[in-house]
Amino acid sequence: MFTGIIQATGKITSIKDQGGDIRLGIHTGKLDLSDVALGDSIAVNGVCLTAVELPGDGFVADVSRETLSLTSLGELAGGSPVNLEKALTLASRLGGHLVSGHVDALGKVISREEDARSVQFVVEAPAELAKYIVHKGSITVDGVSLTVNGVNGARFELNIVPHTLQETIMGSYRPGSKVNLEVDLVGRYLERLLLGDKAAEPKAKEVTRDQLRKAGFIES
Numbered sequence: 369m370f371t372g373i374i375q376a377t378g379k380i381t382s383i384k385d386q387g388g389d390i391r392l393g394i395h396t397g398k399l400d401l402s403d404v405a406l407g408d409s410i411a412v413n414g415v416c417l418t419a420v421e422l423p424g425d426g427f428v429a430d431v432s433r434e435t436l437s438l439t440s441l442g443e444l445a446g447g448s449p450v451n452l453e454k455a456l457t458l459a460s461r462l463g464g465h466l467v468s469g470h471v472d473a474l475g476k477v478i479s480r481e482e483d484a485r486s487v488q489f490v491v492e493a494p495a496e497l498a499k500y501i502v503h504k505g506s507i508t509v510d511g512v513s514l515t516v517n518g519v520n521g522a523r524f525e526l527n528i529v530p531h532t533l534q535e536t537i538m539g540s541y542r543p544g545s546k547v548n549l550e551v552d553l554v555g556r557y558l559e560r561l562l563l564g565d566k567a568a569e570p571k572a573k574e575v576t577r578d579q580l581r582k583a584g585f586i587e588s
Contacts, residue, residue, distance in 0.1 A: 369455060369456055369466060369467065369468060369469070370411050370416070370453050370455060370456055370466075370467040370468075370469050370511070371453070371456050371460065371461070371462050371463055371464040371465070371466070371467060371513060372453070372464030372465060372467045372506075372508050372511065372512055372513020372514075373453065373463045373464045373513060374451045374452065374453055374511060374512055374535060374536045375399055375452060375453050375454060376396060376397045376398045376399035376452045377397060377449050377450065377451060377452065377535070377536065377537060378394050378395050378396040378397045378399065378412075378426065378449070378450050378452050379394070379395050379397070379447055379448060379449050379450065380392060380393070380394060380395075380444050380445065380446055380447060380448045380450065381393040381394065381395045381426065381446065382428075382446065383444065383445070383446065386430065388433055389430060389431055389432050389433050389436065390430075390431050390436065390441075390442070391420075391428060391429070391430050391431070392412070392417070392428065392429050392430075392431055392441070392444070393423075393426065393427075393428050394410075394412060394426045394427055394428070394429070394450065394452075395425055395426040396410075396425070396426045396427065396452055397452075399452050399454070401422065401426075401427070403454075404419060404422065404427070404454065405419075405422075406419055406420065406421075406422060407419065407420075408454070408455065409454075409455040409469065410427060410429070410452060410453070410454055410455070411451075411452065411453045411454075411455075411467070411469045411511050412429070412441070412450050412451070412452060412511075413439070413440065413441065413450050413451050413510045413511050413537070413548050414439075414451065414467070414469065414471055414508055414509070414510050414511030414512075414548040414550055415431075415435060415439050415441055415469060415471055415511075415548060416455075416468070416469025416470060417429035417430075417431065418430070435471075438471050438472070438473060438474070439471045439474065439548050440474060440510075440546045440547065440548055443546065449537045449540070450537065451510050451511040451512060451536050451537055452511075453511055463513075464506070464512075464513025465506040465508075465513050465552065466553055467508050467511070467513060467550060467553075468550065468553060469511075469550075470550065471548040471549065471550050472497055472549055472550050472551055473493065473494045473496075473497055473549055474494075474546050474547065474548065474549065475491045475492060475493045475494070475509070475546070475547045475548075475549040476491065476492050476544065476545070476546055476547070477489055477490070477491055477541050477542065477543055477544065477545040477546075477547060478490040478491065478492050478523060478543060479543055480541060480542060480543060483527065485529075485530050486527050486528060486529050486530065486533075487527075487528045487533060487538075487539075488517075488525060488526070488527050488528075489525070489526045489528060489538075489541060490523055490524070490525055490526075491509065491523065491524055491526065491547060491549075492522055492523045493522045493523070493524065493549055494522065495522050497522070497549065497551055498521060498522040499555075500551035500552065500555040500556070500559075501516055501519055501522075501524050501551065502516065502519065502555075503516060503517075503518060503519050504516060504517075505552055505555075506552045507524070507549065507550070507551060507552065508548075508549065508550040508551075509526070509538075509547050509548070509549060510536070510537060510538070510547050510548050511536075511548070512532065512536050512538065514526050514528075515527075
């Protein structure tokens with residue numbers, strides 16, 4: 369678990385294809401690794417990764433195909449800056465909100481506007497996440513715990529103060545930037561709880577457009 373309070377920014381030092389998935393090398397900058405051991409978790413742009421090597425100035429982690437399909441990690445290149453946070457301990461301050469490091473989907477920055485010393489962003493989430501995003505609720509964007517200032521359909525507004533712009537990669541966001549989104553865990557658990565006994569029923573399989581085409585119901 370994490371808090372969404374970024375502790376440092378690092379950069380990608382290596383990307384190795386492992387036959388479908390990848391192995392990332394990350395230089396961790398000012399992040400203190402003295403209490404990190406092999407097997408510990410570190411969030412990279414909001415994605416919980418396991419340290420499999422500790423060369424001294426950073427760590428190495430494997431990224432599965434599932435993670436590559438749901439996050440922006442597959443689009444990183446050598447030198448790409450990343451947000452970093454070590455897993456919280458029971459003695460940690462919960463300055464943000466409880467973050468699992470399990471990204472729900474990719475979002476896209478729609479607009480960026482200067483507002484005095486702050487910056488206002490509008491981000492668009494996939495339609496299926498819209499029901500979890502609420503006005504003045506919490507959301508995680510590339511690992512950063514943020515407050516939603518407004519909601520319009522699947523789009524939501526953020527106001528980012530100078531400190532966050534300086535201490536995270538958010539200062540580099542431009543319209544079109546892809547960002548990792550994790551919605552508030554509370555909404556996820558409430559949705560499942562409200563299903564009651566129906567939660568034990570198998571989920572019906574969705575009929576895809578490809579299946580309909582193969583069955584002759586629609587034309588190619």
